[in-house]
Amino acid sequence: MEIKNLRALVKMITETDITEFEMENAEEKILIKRGPDKEYVQFAAPVATAAPAPVAGLAAPVAASADAEPAVVDDKYETINSPIVGSFYRKPSPEADTFADVGAIVEAGQTVCLVEAMKLFNEIEAEFKCKIIEILKQDAAPVEFGEPLFKVERL
Amino acid sequence: MKTPAPRETILSLFSQTPDGFVSGERISNELGVSRTAVWKHIRNLRQAGYQIEAIPSRGYQLQQSPDVLMPEAIQSGLECQLVGSRILSLDEADSTNLQACRLGDEGADDGLVVIADRQSSGKGRLGRQWESPGGVNLYASILLRPPVLPFEAPKLTFLSAVAVCRAIKNCTGLQPTVKWPNDILLNGAKVAGLLNEMSSETDQVHYVVLGIGVNLNMRLEQFPDELRYPATSLAIATGKAVSRLAFTRSLLQELDALYQIYLEQGSVPIFAAWTELCGLTGKEVQVDCNNLLIEGTMVGLGDDGALLVRTSAGKIESIYAGDVRPV
Numbered sequence: 001m002e003i004k005n006l007r008a009l010v011k012m013i014t015e016t017d018i019t020e021f022e023m024e025n026a027e028e029k030i031l032i033k034r035g036p037d038k039e040y041v042q043f044a045a046p047v048a049t050a051a052p053a054p055v056a057g058l059a060a061p062v063a064a065s066a067d068a069e070p071a072v073v074d075d076k077y078e079t080i081n082s083p084i085v086g087s088f089y090r091k092p093s094p095e096a097d098t099f100a101d102v103g104a105i106v107e108a109g110q111t112v113c114l115v116e117a118m119k120l121f122n123e124i125e126a127e128f129k130c131k132i133i134e135i136l137k138q139d140a141a142p143v144e145f146g147e148p149l150f151k152v153e154r155l
Numbered sequence: 156m157k158t159p160a161p162r163e164t165i166l167s168l169f170s171q172t173p174d175g176f177v178s179g180e181r182i183s184n185e186l187g188v189s190r191t192a193v194w195k196h197i198r199n200l201r202q203a204g205y206q207i208e209a210i211p212s213r214g215y216q217l218q219q220s221p222d223v224l225m226p227e228a229i230q231s232g233l234e235c236q237l238v239g240s241r242i243l244s245l246d247e248a249d250s251t252n253l254q255a256c257r258l259g260d261e262g263a264d265d266g267l268v269v270i271a272d273r274q275s276s277g278k279g280r281l282g283r284q285w286e287s288p289g290g291v292n293l294y295a296s297i298l299l300r301p302p303v304l305p306f307e308a309p310k311l312t313f314l315s316a317v318a319v320c321r322a323i324k325n326c327t328g329l330q331p332t333v334k335w336p337n338d339i340l341l342n343g344a345k346v347a348g349l350l351n352e353m354s355s356e357t358d359q360v361h362y363v364v365l366g367i368g369v370n371l372n373m374r375l376e377q378f379p380d381e382l383r384y385p386a387t388s389l390a391i392a393t394g395k396a397v398s399r400l401a402f403t404r405s406l407l408q409e410l411d412a413l414y415q416i417y418l419e420q421g422s423v424p425i426f427a428a429w430t431e432l433c434g435l436t437g438k439e440v441q442v443d444c445n446n447l448l449i450e451g452t453m454v455g456l457g458d459d460g461a462l463l464v465r466t467s468a469g470k471i472e473s474i475y476a477g478d479v480r481p482v
Contacts, residue, residue: 081357083305083306083355083356083357083358084305084306084308084309085306085459085461085475086309086475086476087444087475087476089281092281092282093281093282093283094281094282095282096282116280116476117309117460117475117476118309118310118312118313118336118337118460118461118475118476119280119309119312119336119337119349119350119351120308120309120311120312120351120352120353120363121350121351121352121353122305122308122352122353122354122355123352123353123354127356140446142444142475142476145306
């Protein structure tokens with residue numbers, strides 16, 4: 001089925017009270033299900049027939065939006081982790097200002113803290129522009145390899 | 156390759172002639188400048204401490220060089236595979252570590268060495284200053300790009316500690332000891348400090364900078380009063396001056412040799428050499444871990460370089476940062 005026809009079909013069905021529509025012929029099978037606030041379109045083609053890509057492109061986002069919603073909430077925050085075992089320092093020296101406070105917007109490549117192990121100081125940088133949501137370790141606290149140091153929101 | 160500075164060209168001409176004489180004409184041809192300009196370069200060298208005689212019909216003769224750390228003099232005949240492949244020698248730097256990190260960010264090659272005659276804000280741990288007067292000591296930073304994961308890189312601290320101890324032994328005959336992880340002591344007084352910095356991503360080291368400060372010819376009155384530890388210099392310990400040039404060359408060769416061993420065999424031989432230099436194995440120590448005091452018997456080094464201390468409760472603590480001292 002051509003994309004303009006599929007679009008017309010979806011439009012036609014959404015204008016009715018039909019909640020489920022299924023159509024099958026020799027070349028393809030089309031299933032459209034509707035809930036109160038969402039459309040659900042499933043499209044399958046036998047392997048022998050090349051699946052028309054635009055149709056798959058149309059169908060996928062519709063199906064995805066229903067599934068993806070809870071995941072978006074989980075992905076809202078990311079973490080900056082320690083690449084080494086050591087001591088976490090929020091400032092370059094005890095008298096200095098902190099590198100980044102809660103609420104600060106940091107650019108990609110900006111230093112957010114130091115982790116020291118055996119007199120080797122590792123400047124931990126933000127790998128992307130982000131906002132500091134929470135600082136997960138106390139200043140001068142020991143940190144483990146891979147341990148989250150900051151909860152951040154990617155901007 | 157950059158074009159060598161005029162004064163480096165002149166000094167290399169002096170080193171190439173067996174009788175030490177170089178004619179003004181030869182210098183002017185090599186540099187492509189007038190005889191008057193040559194005379195100005197010679198005058199500048201004299202002001203920098205070079206004793207250069209002008210003898211009619213024979214030319215200029217270099218009679219004595221000051222103990223300056225010219226890249227060419229350091230590199231001449233240096234037995235290194237990697238370290239010192241490029242040497243940058245500055246009259247003054249804020250901190251050689253800062254300069255080396257800056258060059259590392261700009262993509263400088265593995266093995267670069269940055270040296271400064273003096274530092275205006277030599278870096279110590281946690282923002283402390285490393286006292287860095289001119290003309291007497293060595294302040295050097297070595298840029299390495301080791302093909303290891305970031306969590307491996309702290310082990311390089313032990314490598315530079317062993318190299319500094321060996322260079323001191325080579326140049327003075329004195330046997331220093333190491334204090335975990337990296338302080339170098341002579342008779343209990345600090346003679347060198349090491350501070351390393353790393354730039355990395357989660358799974359890749361961009362570079363490591365090994366910062367090395369060694370008190371060579373520093374005099375007692377040059378030490379600040381409020382030092383946290385008793386400090387000394389090689390000249391104070393031996394009663395005679397040490398050649399900065401000879402020490403620098405020795406240090407770079409020891410670093411290079413140890414780094415090749417590290418790349419081929421890993422940290423095991425490095426840790427073994429360090430443990431031998433550490434006088435504290437089996438002794439009672441106190442470790443100040445950011446206000447938490449741990450007391451016990453020093454066991455040695457863990458696989459990752461952590462200091463292992465057995466407490467009175469029999470538990471072995473792995474320490475990754477802190478100041479350790481004998482009780």
